[in-house]
Amino acid sequence: MADSADIFAKCRDWTAAREARAARTYPYYRPLTESGGGAEGVVDGRRVVIAASNDYLALASDPRVVEAGGAALRRFGTSCSGSRLLNGTLALHERLEGELAAFLRQPAALVTTTGFQANLALACLLGRGDLLLLDQHSHASLLDAARLGQARHLRFRHNDRADLARLLGASGTGTGSAAGTGAWVRGGRMAVTEGLFSMGGDLADLPGLAATLAEAAPARLVVDGAHDIGLLGEHGRGAAELLGAEGSVDLITGTFSKCFGSVGGFLAGPEEVIDYLRHRGRSVLFSAAAPPAAVGAALAALGIVRAEPERRRRVLALSACLHRLLRELGWDTGSSLMPVVPVHVGDDAACLRLWQGLFDAGVFANAILPPAVPPGRAMIRLSVTAAHTERHLAVIADAFATQARTAVPRARASLPALPR
Ligand SMILES: Cc1ncc(COP(=O)(O)O)c(C=O)c1O
The missing domain is CATH 3.90.1150.10 (Aspartate Aminotransferase, domain 1)
Structure with a gap:
């Protein structure tokens, strides 16, 4: 051979x-x-x-978080043994979603098994004819969502609103062609960035990106707050809070594996968008739910993030x-x-x-x-x-x-x- x-x-x-x-x-x-x-x-x-851990707030070893994880483990066992959609939803998942939505001041939230899966779920929003614009330094999970989705995707230069504007301008909506592709963008447009970049440690220019998107309305802004939710902003709502850009962010994704001392992911945003992701996000539907210990620990950590x-x-x-x-x-x-x-x-x-x-x-x-x-x-x-x-x-x-x-x-x- x-x-x-x-x-x-x-x-x-x-x-x-x-x-x-x-x-x-x-x-x-x-x-x-x-x-x-x-x-x-x-x-x-x-x-x-x-000096290699993302447990920024040192909650993974906090006795209150450990105890809450242990209590959930003892009460509900080691696994949910199925997806959220079918048998895997615990009252704990729903409680975490409610508390997280309130914390982030969002109408609704969805808890996923990992942050990677939360980002992959975005693929279900990306239909044929839509355009996704990603910051060049976006996390692999965002790029994989782009690859899984049916929309065309392009990357704008890191944190460069002028480059984002160039790509938006070239794409149009029903009237232009996506840069370098020759394909007509008939549908919606969405830009994705990280709030605090996981490798460079720099902040997204959320106000600048949001202003650029507003000029091309309707175009949505999604922010992956994996490294900044819990850490930044007076109340811990992340880079968007710190930069005064919360009103311009249409959808948030994040993880419990960094500032929340646990494992698991989430999406937060408008009710109908979260409901759609709940029923259409393949990484949500076809994977076992976040286990009880992880959800219990994340709930306790969220309380500490708010209080301390x-x-x-x-x-x-x-x-x-x-x-x-x-x-x-x-x-x-x-x-x-x-x-x-x-x-x-x-x-x-x-x-x-x-x-x-x-x-x-x-x-x-x-x-x-x-x-x-x-x-x-x-x-x-x-x-x-x-x-x-x-x-x-x-x-x-x-x-x-x-x-x-x-x-x-x-x-x-x-x-x-x-x-x-
Ligand atoms: C920016 C970013 N998004 C998403 C993820 C995925 O999070 P999780 O570890 O919960 O899968 C990570 C983790 O590496 C990340 O750095």
Whole structure:
């Protein structure tokens, strides 16, 4: 059999992971064997400061959240054993939806099993003849929704409202053709962005994007608040609250796996849209419901997010401090001061060596390589949580101080499209 005829041949030919393991610079699937409240732990036999978790508000180990998860587990068992549509809806799911909708000041909410699935559900809104416009740095789940939907999709340059306007202008509604496609856009238009970008740590220009969309009305704005709902804004309603753009966001997606110390996802918005997603979103219909423990934990976490704004303030102060420490050492941590702290490296191999150096120095970080970032834009991603102390930040900074800095390509404005 010719090798190209074997569908598994690509797996044999793909050597990157094997090479990194052989070079002892493989950063992935490292097991955590002991957890010390979120900020410290034992990873692969080494005691480390954990700077790789999205548990920004340190709720995954909060005794109230753990107890609520345990109570739901004891009461309803380990699994819902079916989809929300059929047998998998618990009163707990409905309670969480009600409380979440109230928290986000939205008419309705839908709880899904993961945030990835919440985003995939958007595909059911994307009919033939519609146009989806995605920020170039959008999460893989948003891009996968675009691929699953029937609409044409185009990516606008990262956070670039002028580029969004260009694509909208070229597409028209019933009168123009989608840029570069020649296809007529007969239906509706929707733009999607993240609120706080998961890799770059920068904020979406929600007011600018919203103003651009308003000029092309009716065009909808969907914001994935995975990293900012719970964290940003006076009340924790996310980037849209922080930027005064809540009135311009038509639909919200998010996750319980970051600021809510659990696992699960959600969509929130107009009643009829949520009801449609509930009955048409394939990732909702054809997958088992979020398990009781996860829903119970998320409910307790939501209560804490509302009641304890000081957690947000603490993590934001700590993250500004870490940015400052690293910048003083000469590292490029991007343009924001958010708890998502990108340390731009550039070269993949240099990034893996840096990751290993940090690990050996007692810091567990994330190594982010293409396709999660464009080629040549490898980076270490650190995240700060409310469980960190100034001592932890000093350990992280000391670890970086011992590592050789790598040249960073700075031509951010002309980044190629993300090949995800
Ligand atoms: C921006 C963004 N959206 C969605 C998701 C998916 O969330 P979940 O972990 O709940 O599947 C993630 C998680 O990586 C994310 O970063």
